Amino acid sequence: MMEELLAILTEAVPGVDFELETALVDDEILESLDIVTIVSEIKDAFDVEITVDDLIPQNFNSVEAMLALIEARQN
Amino acid sequence: MSFTTLPFLILVGASVVLYYVVPKQCQWVLLLAASMVFYCVGxxxxxxxxxxxxxxxxxxxxxxxxxxxxxxxxxxxxxxxxxxxxxxxxxxxxxxxxxxxxxxxxxxxxxxxxxxxxxxxxxxxxxxxxxxxxxxxxxxxxxxxxxxxxxxxxxxxxxxxxxxxxxxxxxxxxxxxPQMVQGPISRFDALAPQLLAKRSVNYTDLKYGIQLVMWGYFKKLVIADRTAVLVNTVMDDPWSHSGSVLAFAIFFYCIQLYGDFSGGIDITRGVARMFGIDLAENFRQPIFSTSLTDFWRRWHITLGAWMRDYLFYPLSLSKPFGRLGKFTRKHIKGKLGKIIPTSLATFIIYFVIGIWHGANWRYVAFGFWNGAIITMSLLLAPKYVQWKEKLHINEDSRWWHLFQMVRTNILVFFGRYITRAPRFLTAVWMVKETFLHPHWPDLWNGTLMTLGLTGGDFLVIALGVLVLLCAEWYEEKHGSVRAMLETKSPLVQCVAILVPLVVLFCFGVLRADYISSDFIYKQF
Incomplete structure (x- = not known):
């Protein structure tokens, strides 16, 4: 799952080391357009429902946080 | 009640004094009473x-x-x-x-x-x-x-x-x-606890607040209100002026709008800071923007954030947009198919931001201008990457950065034709005149001296803008100017307060034919 998510992120926002970054939103590496693109991809790839309520910085600051969000929604 | 009137200054002064005199549990009541006085009087x-x-x-x-x-x-x-x-x-x-x-x-x-x-x-x-x-x-x-x-x-x-x-x-x-004239648009969890907090007098808050208020008045009274004289003279009868004078007036309008709006926000934040309240920032050196999207992240930040959280996200993640996304991915291969729904939502948001400014075809066109450019840049992003590779452009180079800044400011400049012209069609005519009949000698043959400003006024504006640019540059590169002043000796800090005060009185308040114009964003 991690590899698939990393592939989505790298395609959506090239040139970012997603495995190292831990403040993607707080440091404005990801902006709103990127987040919406990533969410659309995640919804399709993992068949999960992500709503507006999930769009908070904590859920998108790192690849681990995104993974945790996906797993929470799958459960 | 305008920020540039004596009753406002009296209200602020009396409220600040009383705020720290009344029992702490009544401090929020005093703020409410001051707010009601502000509304009832003004x-x-x-x-x-x-x-x-x-x-x-x-x-x-x-x-x-x-x-x-x-x-x-x-x-x-x-x-x-x-x-x-x-x-x-x-x-x-x-x-x-x-x-x-x-x-x-x-x-x-x-x-x-x-x-x-x-x-x-x-x-x-x-x-x-x-x-x-x-x-x-x-x-x-x-x-x-x-x-x-x-x-x-x-x-x-x-x-x-x-x-x-x-x-x-x-x-x-x-x-x-303080935030009722032109924002910022605050969030409850950030503002409400501060409004209800119990506070003792804090020297740093008072000093920061006064410095910010004076900086705001400097931008408003010394720069914006002066440039407004020329802008109003030209825009009251644009048909009598050549294309170069029209372009110069729009250039001055860009300065006026930034001085007026960001100055007003500084006064707002400064007054709030005197009560110990830290309001959200609304500007972050927009002149250094490298794209129109970046500009809107730095200009009127709280409106952009509101639109993002309460309109853009819900719209982008709504079921119709989800269905549109599935359709475009299926029928349009590659990145284009993926970004069409986001691009459409982006266009809608900037269109709404445009008409948020008012009910007028000018603002509809302004929304369309911003929405169309930003949407096109999103859709063409993959092409830009290819072009940059072909032209061997180093994205990290200083020249590329400078080019992006100049390009963005030119786009913003032409957008201002739309918002300042008396009518939308007049704006189109003005742009046409700028390109087709500029008559450039008007910029140095003395024509500009007939538009309500003296040579001294032009000098004050030039020096004022220079000071403003230096401060913006410092904040962009190193952070807060006020934080830097805080590290200096008390003497330097006193000079930093007294010099702007003298400048304000000499070139702002005591100007011979001084008439302060109202804040532009007040009408929105």
């Missing part, structure tokens, strides 16, 4: 609209808070059933609260524009019938306090925090007087 009936918004928001959030509590306190196995049971109620309440405010805003701000549009159709269908026009006066800061309040309702709906149960405390959040 805004007349505006206070009724503030009460209306506060009442609708209060009722809605209490109901939402009740259902949120039921859900929160329910046993784990019942949570889903309770959520499903109250979902229609919650949606109805949040929709009702939004409608109650936005319908009123529509009537106040856009009804007459709509009536003018529909009247020709009515003339054909029902000859002689007249669509009634609204005679309501647009209340002071209505867009700002309604957007702030609706944001609060949506946050409670999303269960981000508990609703305020004390109506008067909520009324203070809706009506806190």
């Amino acid at each position: 805004g007349g009936k505006t206070v009724l609209y503030v009460f209306y918004t506060a009442a609708t928001v209060y009722t809605a959030t209490l109901a939402l808070g009740h259902w949120n509590t039921l859900k929160r306190n329910a046993p784990k196995e019942d949570k889903k059933a309770i959520t499903a049971k109250y979902k229609p109620h919650r949606r109805a309440v949040v929709a009702a609260a939004c409608l109650a405010n936005f319908v009123l805003l529509y009537v106040l701000k856009y009804w007459n524009f709509t009536a003018d549009l529909l009247q020709p159709a009515v003339d054909v269908l029902i000859p002689g019938a007249q669509i009634p026009l609204s005679e309501l006066v647009l209340p002071l800061g209505v867009s700002f306090f309604m957007f702030q309040s609706v944001g609060y309702v949506i946050d409670v709906y999303r269960d981000k925090y508990q609703p305020e149960k004390n109506f008067l405390k909520l009324l203070l959040f809706v009506s806190f007087f």
Whole structure:
């Protein structure tokens, strides 16, 4: 799952080391357009429902946080 | 009540003194009383609209808070059933609260524009019938306090925090007087706890507040109000001027608008800081923007953030946009198919930001201008990457960065033709004149000296803009100028307060034919 998510992120926002970054939103590496693109991809790839309520910085600051969000929604 | 009037200064001075004199548990009551005085003295009936918004928001959030509590306190196995049971109620309440405010805003701000549009159709269908026009006066800061309040309702709906149960405390959040003229649009969780905090006098807060207020007045009185003289002279009769003079007036309008709006926000934040309240930033050196998207992240930040959280995200993640996304991915291969829904949502947001400014074809066109450019840049992004590779452009080079800044400021400059011209078609004509009949000698043959400003005024504007640019550059590179001053000796700090004060009095307040114009964003 991690590899698939990393592939989505790298395609959506090239040139970012997603495995190292831990403040993607707080440091404005990801902006709103990127987040919406990533969410659309995640919804399709993992068949999960992500709503507006999930769009908070904590859920998108790192690849681990995104993974945790996906797993929470799958459960 | 304008920020540039004596009654405002008296209100601020008296409120600050009393704030630290009254018992701490009454401090928020004093802020509320000062806000009501501000409205009653300066805004007349505006206070009724503030009460209306506060009442609708209060009722809605209490109901939402009740259902949120039921859900929160329910046993784990019942949570889903309770959520499903109250979902229609919650949606109805949040929709009702939004409608109650936005319908009123529509009537106040856009009804007459709509009536003018529909009247020709009515003339054909029902000859002689007249669509009634609204005679309501647009209340002071209505867009700002309604957007702030609706944001609060949506946050409670999303269960981000508990609703305020004390109506008067909520009324203070809706009506806190420094931010009522032109924002910023604050969030409840950031502002309300600060409004209700109990405070002792804090020297640093007072000093920062006064410095920020003076910096704001410098931008407004010394720079913006001076440039306004030339801008108004040209725009009152644009047809009598050559294309170069029109371009020069728009250039001055860019300076005026930034000095006026960011100066007003500095005064707002400075006054709030004197009460120990730290309001959200609304500007972050927009002149250094490298794209139009970047510009809107740095200009009127709180409006952009509001649009992002309460319109862009819900729109982008809505079911119709989800279906559109699936359709475009299936039928349009590659990145284009993926980004079409996001691009469409982006266009809608910038279009809404445009018409947020007012009911006029100029603002419709302004929204279209920004939306179209940003959407095109999104759609063409893959092509840009290819072009940059072909041209061997180093994205990290200083020259590329400078090119991006110049390009963005040119786009913003042409956007200002639309918002400042008396009418949209006049703006189109003005752009045409700039390119086709510029008559460049008008910029140095003395024509500019006939537009209401003296040579001394031009010098003051030039020096003022230079000081402003230096401060902006410093903040972009190193951070807060005030924080830097804090590290200097008391003597330097005193000079840093006294010099601007003298400049303000000499070139702002005591200007011979000084007439302060109202804040531009007040009308929005």
